[in-house]
Structures are given as structure tokens and as C-alpha cells.
Amino acid sequence: MQFLDLNKFGEIGSNATFVKIGAFNLLIDSGLHPKKNGNEALPDYNAIKDESIDFIFLTHCHLDHIGSLPISARNHPEAPIITTVPNLSLAPRMLRNSINVMKRQGEELGLSEYPLYLHRDVDHVRKKLLGLAFGKSRLFNKNGDALEVILHPAGHVAGACAVEIIHQGKRIVFSGDVLFEAQRTLPGAQLPKGEIDTLFLETTRGTTQREDASNRRTEVHRLIESINQILERKGTCLIPVFALGRMQEIFKILQESMDDGTLKRAPVYSTGLGIDICNYFDKINQRTGLIDFNLKILDELGIKAPDPKLKPGRNIKNKGIYIMSSGMMVDYTPSYKVAASLLPHEDNGLCFVGYCDPDTSGGKLLEAHQQHEKNFYFEAYDYLSPIRASIERFDLSGHADREALLDYAISSKAKNIILNHGDSEARKWFFESLQEAMPEAKVLDPVPSKEYSV
Numbered sequence: 118m119q120f121l122d123l124n125k126f127g128e129i130g131s132n133a134t135f136v137k138i139g140a141f142n143l144l145i146d147s148g149l150h151p152k153k154n155g156n157e158a159l160p161d162y163n164a165i166k167d168e169s170i171d172f173i174f175l176t177h178c179h180l181d182h183i184g185s186l187p188i189s190a191r192n193h194p195e196a197p198i199i200t201t202v203p204n205l206s207l208a209p210r211m212l213r214n215s216i217n218v219m220k221r222q223g224e225e226l227g228l229s230e231y232p233l234y235l236h237r238d239v240d241h242v243r244k245k246l247l248g249l250a251f252g253k254s255r256l257f258n259k260n261g262d263a264l265e266v267i268l269h270p271a272g273h274v275a276g277a278c279a280v281e282i283i284h285q286g287k288r289i290v291f292s293g294d295v296l297f298e299a300q301r302t303l304p305g306a307q308l309p310k311g312e313i314d315t316l317f318l319e320t321t322r323g324t325t326q327r328e329d330a331s332n333r334r335t336e337v338h339r340l341i342e343s344i345n346q347i348l349e350r351k352g353t354c355l356i357p358v359f360a361l362g363r364m365q366e367i368f369k370i371l372q373e374s375m376d377d378g379t380l381k382r383a384p385v386y387s388t389g390l391g392i393d394i395c396n397y398f399d400k401i402n403q404r405t406g407l408i409d410f411n412l413k414i415l416d417e418l419g420i421k422a423p424d425p426k427l428k429p430g431r432n433i434k435n436k437g438i439y440i441m442s443s444g445m446m447v448d449y450t451p452s453y454k455v456a457a458s459l460l461p462h463e464d465n466g467l468c469f470v471g472y473c474d475p476d477t478s479g480g481k482l483l484e485a486h487q488q489h490e491k492n493f494y495f496e497a498y499d500y501l502s503p504i505r506a507s508i509e510r511f512d513l514s515g516h517a518d519r520e521a522l523l524d525y526a527i528s529s530k531a532k533n534i535i536l537n538h539g540d541s542e543a544r545k546w547f548f549e550s551l552q553e554a555m556p557e558a559k560v561l562d563p564v565p566s567k568e569y570s571v
């Protein structure tokens with residue numbers, strides 16, 4: 118088997134792996150780099166431009182995995198796109214949103230190549246999507262060779278899967294993004310059991326050591342306590358969230374906590390793509406039962422749209438709980454806008470519940486807070502704000518703890534382990550820990566676009 122990691126910059130970046138196995142050429146994920154712009158954000162598709170592709174796989178609908186799928190599908194129009202049943206509806210929705218975001222960014226940043234694809238490319242993706250049920254094996258034949266494909270639940274976000282490929286008795290597993298613990302809306306990952314030959318492993322949390330006492334349940338409890346404190350001092354609470362997955366989980370947590378009386382009742386505000394995703398989750402729940410979410414949750418919370426006329430520095434009039442994307446407070450997004458109103462007022466509070474890249478505004482604000490800096494600069498608004506609102510972090514990550522992934526790799530007795538989806542320090546921890554725990558295994562931290570044989 119040969120493979121090329123097409124993610125140009127390493128890191129979490131634009132995930133895409135090209136794999137040659139027997140008669141088959143496969144592409145696993147087609148991401149877009151969340152921190153790069155324009156063509157730079159694409160995987161290195163040039164490296165495979167002369168190759169034919171038999172199947173494109175989509176592990177889940179976060180942009181670092183799906184964001185350039187219309188381009189890989191346009192380059193290889195014959196290839197079916199294999200994914201899970203929930204992604205049949207989620208994938209086109211996320212891609213259409215991505216077109217709108219690129220159109221806006223194209224104007225703001227003066228990037229003539231934006232949008233990188235059009236709605237007709239998404240229409241093509243929609244036609245090529247092939248949904249497989251979890252755990253059901255499917256056999257594909259080509260030129261007398263055969264490939265067996267099984268998708269496994271990966272937790273992480275609705276529709277997420279790990280991909281298992283069996284070829285001539287060899288098992289190859291692509292973990293995708295994984296969370297073993299259950300979320301309120303989703304059961305945890307069930308990765309393939311037994312011995313594996315080659316394991317492609319995500320490494321997101323390689324540098325994060327969880328404090329012993331904190332697990333998901335205690336973190337939720339701590340979050341509810343913090344929201345209560347902010348509401349008691351008559352402040353407004355902002356929770357920046359990813360539109361796909363985390364927003365719906367937070368809605369469910371709020372609704373259940375208000376229901377059982379642990380959280381004070383307060384108006385809840387939200388807007389944008391995440392609200393639309395709630396409708397999709399409700400439909401997927403009705404059709405497949407794979408997501409534990411329904412629209413009654415929104416009704417019970419009585420969600421309202423925020424005042425569109427917010428001004429940086431001027432405190433929000435409509436107090437309550439704001440559940441806004443983006444999760445990393447990317448410039449100009451609703452969470453960024455609300456934060457610029459809340460931050461200079463000490464009655465308010467910001468609660469971060471997911472990963473923030475250090476280069477994003479969310480990451481920079483967390484760093485400024487940790488360094489006890491007095492001010493934070495909202496660059497997009499040219500507004501220097503005093504940091505007076507409370508700022509807290511809660512570990513509700515969608516990614517497995519590093520120790521859990523390490524245990525999984527050990528239990529798989531994999532002969533080859535290929536690291537991906539992590540910054541260099543995170544990969545280093547996995548590289549060293551795996552080498553120590555599995556001295557027989559070949560562990561690879563691949564150089565982008567270089568061909569490897571395993």
C-alpha cells in the first residue's frame with residue numbers, strides 16, 4: 118500500500134490522504150485549511166492530478182475534512198463519495214454555507230479565486246454521495262481485485278465515521294476525528310476491534326493532559342454553575358460554539374438543566390447556520406435515530422435572534438445566554454460581534470467550551486486573559502476593549518484524550534501507525550509514546566506530499 122498525506126502544512130489543516138491499495142486509488146477526506154485563504158487553503162491536489170480515483174471517502178462534515186470536496190469531486194467526477202447516512206444531508210448544507218462565506222471573504226480580502234467552487238459543484242457532490250450504514254460491510258470489485266469497506270461510529274460530531282478498509286486480508290483503519298465519550302446528542306466512538314495492520318490516527322490532543330478530576334460530566338456541571346453566577350450578577354453570558362455539533366449539544370444541555378432546575382431560566386439567543394443544522398438534526402433523528410436531538414429543545418428554550426445593531430463596547434441590552442458561532446471567535450462572526458459588546462463590562466461572562474486555535478481571536482483572547490493583560494484588540498473593528506467580563510474555559514472537546522487514543526492504538530496491535538490531524542508538538546507526543554509502548558510498530562509522522570509505502 119502507498120499513501121500521500123496531501124495536507125500541505127501538516128497541523129490540523131486541510132485533511133486529505135491519497136491511498137493506493139491493490140487495483141484501487143482512494144482519497145480520504147477533502148478538507149480546507151481553516152487558517153489559510155484562497156488556493157493556499159487547499160490540499161496538494163496537484164500531487165495526484167494524473168491519478169484516477171475510484172472512491173472518495175468523507176469522514177465528517179467539519180470544513181477541515183469536507184471544505185474542498187467539491188474540488189476533488191470536480192477533478193475526479195466519476196468517483197462515488199462514500200460517507201455515513203447523516204452526511205447525505207449535512208454535507209451539501211455545510212458546503213453551500215461555505216460558498217456563502219467564501220463569497221463574503223472574497224470581497225473583504227480581495228481574493229479573486231473565491232468562491233473556490235459553485236452551487237453546481239455541490240449539486241455534483243450531492244449526486245455522487247453514497248451513504249453506508251454503520252457496521253455494514255460493502256464489497257467493491259475492480260479488475261479482479263476486491264475491497265471491503267466498513268464505516269464505524271467515531272463520536273466527535275453527528276455523521277462522523279472511522280473508515281475500515283479490508284484488502285486481501287489486511288485491515289486498514291482511518292480514525293477520522295474521534296471522541297470515545299458520549300455527548301448529549303451523540304453516542305461515543307466504537308472503533309473497529311481486534312488487530313489492525315495499518316492505522317491512520319488523529320492526534321489533536323497530543324499536548325493536552327486532562328486534569329484527573331475533570332471529565333465531561335463534571336465540566337458540564339462547572340459550566341452550568343458559571344452561567345448561573347453570570348445570570349445572578351445580572352450579566353450576559355456568551356458561549357462561542359461550532360455551528361455543527363457543539364451548538365446543538367449546548368442547546369440540549371441548557372434545556373435539560375433548565376428543566377431539572379439546576380440552571381436559572383433566562384432568554385437564550387442564537388442565530389445562523391447552527392439553527393438551520395438543528396432542523397437537519399431533527400430530521401436525521403426521525404429517519405435514523407442516530408442523533409439524540411429534536412426541535413422541541415429549541416421551542417422549550419424559546420430561542421430568539423440577537424439584536425442586529427450591536428456596537429463594539431456598548432453593553433448588550435437584551436440580557437441572557439448567547440450561543441453563537443464561530444467557536445473560535447473568528448473575526449466578523451456572530452460570536453466575535455457579541456464578544457466585542459460584552460468584554461468591557463464586568464457583569465458579563467464568556468465561556469469557551471471547545472478548541473481555540475492560538476491564531477484565532479478566541480485563542481488570542483484566552484492567551485491575553487491568561488497573561489492578565491488589561492486590554493484586548495478586536496482587530497476587525499479596530500476596537501481596543503478593556504478585559505472586564507469573566508473568561509472561563511471548559512473542556513468539552515469533541516476529540517478523544519490522547520491516552521484513550523494511545524490505548525486504542527495499543528489494543529489494535531497495528532504494525533503501521535500514521536499520524537495526522539495534529540500540530541507538530543501533538544504529533545511528537547504520539548510519536549514518542551507509541552514508539553515506547555509499541556516498539557514493534559512502525560510509527561510515521563509523514564512529510565506532506567511525500568509517497569510512503571507500508
Ligand SMILES: [Zn+2]
Binds near residue numbers: 177179273274294
Ligand atoms: Zn472534526
Ligand SMILES: [Zn+2]
Binds near residue numbers: 179182
Ligand atoms: Zn478535524
